[in-house]
Amino acid sequence: METITHPKVIFSGTTLIGKPVEKLTRTIGDLKGLFADQNAFEEQDTNQIAYEVESYFPVPEGTEGGLFFGITHIQPGTIGNEYMMTKGHSHVFENRAEFYWCIEGEGMMLFMDKDRNVWAEKMFPGSLHYIQGLTAHRVANTGESVLSFGACWPSDASHNYDLIAKNGFSKRLLKVNGEPQLV
Ligand code: M6P
């Protein structure tokens, strides 16, 4: 076995490159039910890309003690007066934490705890966001360009989308007079 090898995955600064990298595309159609303004949603091209995720899963999903790594690129824009956003999730293994950090663009990181308290942190290149356990999380692109952010999470966390799909966040991030507001 060679003792000095080339890394399997390269982070170019904005994207992940390498054979093990897996890509996931979410279209606007995949975000059905997320946006308040149904009429505005119906007018969208459902095949248009909302966001893309590049992931590196060095161990099988569910492995205790392992880590996953992902870069997400969210397109800019609004549907009604809501910004383009990720589906948002909590973790199946609820106490599992995660880091997000902003690479480029500008956005807002939304958190919601078990009591449905919602708060947000501004995202800008270099901003670092710790998502403690038991906290649902979502990102909205509030800028005019693509928002890219990194994520690192435990390989046994797994995604729980059901809660958010059913009850949503208790506050929405709306564009009010051109500015993001939690309403
Ligand atoms: C980050 C990580 C991933 C997640 C992705 C998109 O990269 O948290 O686990 O899948 O964002 O977010 P969502 O799954 O909520 O659509």
Ligand code: ZN
């Ligand atoms: Zn997560």
